[in-house]
Amino acid sequence: MSDSVADRLSAIEERILAACARAGRSRDEVELIAVSKTQPPAAVAEVAALGLRIFGENKVQEARAKIPECPSQLSWHLIGHLQSNKAKWAVELFDVIHSVDSEKLARVLDAAADAAGRTVRILLEVNVSGEGSKFGLKPEEVAGVLAVANACPRLVVEGLMTMAPLAPEAEKARPYFRKLRELRDSLARETGTPLEHLSMGMSGDFEVAIEEGATRVRIGTLLFGDRKARKAE
Numbered sequence: 433m434s435d436s437v438a439d440r441l442s443a444i445e446e447r448i449l450a451a452c453a454r455a456g457r458s459r460d461e462v463e464l465i466a467v468s469k470t471q472p473p474a475a476v477a478e479v480a481a482l483g484l485r486i487f488g489e490n491k492v493q494e495a496r497a498k499i500p501e502c503p504s505q506l507s508w509h510l511i512g513h514l515q516s517n518k519a520k521w522a523v524e525l526f527d528v529i530h531s532v533d534s535e536k537l538a539r540v541l542d543a544a545a546d547a548a549g550r551t552v553r554i555l556l557e558v559n560v561s562g563e564g565s566k567f568g569l570k571p572e573e574v575a576g577v578l579a580v581a582n583a584c585p586r587l588v589v590e591g592l593m594t595m596a597p598l599a600p601e602a603e604k605a606r607p608y609f610r611k612l613r614e615l616r617d618s619l620a621r622e623t624g625t626p627l628e629h630l631s632m633g634m635s636g637d638f639e640v641a642i643e644e645g646a647t648r649v650r651i652g653t654l655l656f657g658d659r660k661a662r663k664a665e
């Protein structure tokens with residue numbers, strides 16, 4: 433790993449471009465989300481100064497403390513699990529919520545968005561691998577939650593999100609990413625909802641995710657460096 437954040441970002445950019453080229457896709461189709469969880473506001477500012485605008489956080493509490501200390505004009509995405517009792521805060525802090533995983537949460541977010549006088553862009557999180565340790569809907573539950581969310585006037589369902597099981601080789605993630613894309617394709621066909629976005633791919637597997645259709649890759653470690661090392665500084 434090269435030593436400056438700027439070097440790391442250009443290395444990531446090169447790899448995104450190459451993955452897009454291999455897949456015959458345009459670079460414009462892929463958003464890079466800088467996953468800033470556990471990183472201090474100064475690290476966010478450093479990355480924002482390089483031109484990145486979309487940042488991902490996994491905890492509402494942490495985001496509440498951090499976002500006011502960060503440059504304004506950034507777009508914040510919630511990528512971690514959301515409890516219904518924090519929906520009000522989530523709606524205030526985040527432009528996009530990647531982790532909607534129940535009808536109840538969809539309804540609570542819709543009510544919170546209504547109270548705040550705004551709409552909220554969401555993704556439905558799918559547990560494609562079926563691992564017990566993961567949040568997310570079972571693939572067969574997604575259509576039902578999509579119908580509920582589509583009926584919520586303050587929600588815009590933009591697509592689906594998943595995490596592949598951790599594995600030493602990125603290639604192992606491919607079947608899960610492909611399944612998410614196929615699920616999206618069939619739901620879009622059946623419901624007429626465009627479901628444009630597929631949020632999938634992290635530091636270890638983003639190139640495979642892009643090859644399989646990712647439109648949002650969520651990259652933390654590769655950009656900011658190791659989270660534990662940074663914390664101990």
Ligand SMILES: *Cc1c(COP(=O)(O)O)cnc(C)c1O
Pocket residue numbers: 467469490511512595633634635636650651652653654
């Ligand atoms: C932490 C996290 C990431 C980024 O992981 P890295 O391996 O550090 O790139 C992506 N998505 C989610 C949901 C995360 O919690």
